[in-house]
Each structure stands twice: as structure tokens, then as C-alpha cells.
Amino acid sequence: MSEENKIQPVPLLEMSPGKTARVVSIDAGHDLKNRLSSLGVLAGSTLHVIRNEGAGQLIVMIKNSKVVLGRGASSKIFVTPT
Numbered sequence: 717m718s719e720e721n722k723i724q725p726v727p728l729l730e731m732s733p734g735k736t737a738r739v740v741s742i743d744a745g746h747d748l749k750n751r752l753s754s755l756g757v758l759a760g761s762t763l764h765v766i767r768n769e770g771a772g773q774l775i776v777m778i779k780n781s782k783v784v785l786g787r788g789a790s791s792k793i794f795v796t797p798t
Contacts, residue, residue: 723796723797724796725740725741725794725795725796726794726795726796727790727791727792727793727794727795728763728765728774728776728785728790728791728793728794728795729768729774729787729790729791731765731768731795731797732765732768733765733766733767733768734764734765735764735765735797736762736763736764736765736797736798737762737763737765737795737796737797737798738760738761738762738795738796738798739757739758739759739760739761739762739763739793739794739795740759740794740795740796741759741794742757742758742759742792742793742794743792743794744789744792744793748789748792751789752789752793755778755783756778756779756781756783757778757783757785757793761778761779762778762798763776763777763778763783763795764776764777764778766782771787772787773785773786773787774786774787774790
């Protein structure tokens with residue numbers, strides 16, 4: 717596969733409701749990475765966006781659990797659509 721055909725990671729913040737994505741990386745400090753890890757948000761994990769209305773919190777489903785994420789944290793989680 718050529719470089720042009722690879723899907724570039726985007727911030728979780730840009731994903732639409734109803735979409736599923738795989739976490740590629742988390743560009744955050746130690747404390748936020750630990751908090752996200754405790755919620756199940758890790759590189760390689762798959763999540764489903766339930767709510768993202770362009771303002772306010774995002775709600776995602778990870779391993780049969782709903783997780784509420786602020787927009788700041790969501791902008792540091794990079795995903796690729798699946």
C-alpha cells in the first residue's frame with residue numbers, strides 16, 4: 717500500500733456519531749493517559765461514538781461501557797475509522 721492510500725489518524729473530536737474507530741495514539745501527559753487507561757481508552761482499543769454534537773462532551777462505547785469524555789481529552793486521542 718502506498719503512503720497516499722494510508723488513512724491518517726484524526727482526533728476523536730472529529731468523529732461523527734455512529735462511527736467506529738480504533739485508537740492509534742494518545743498525545744497527552746502522564747495523568748491524562750493514566751485516567752484514559754483506567755477508562756479503557758488505550759492504543760489499539762476500538763470505540764464507537766454515540767454522541768458528538770460539536771459542543772460539550774463526547775460519549776463513546778468501549779467494551780460494553782459508555783464513557784463520557786471532555787472535548788479537551790477527545791482532541792488528544794487520535795483514531796482511524798474502522
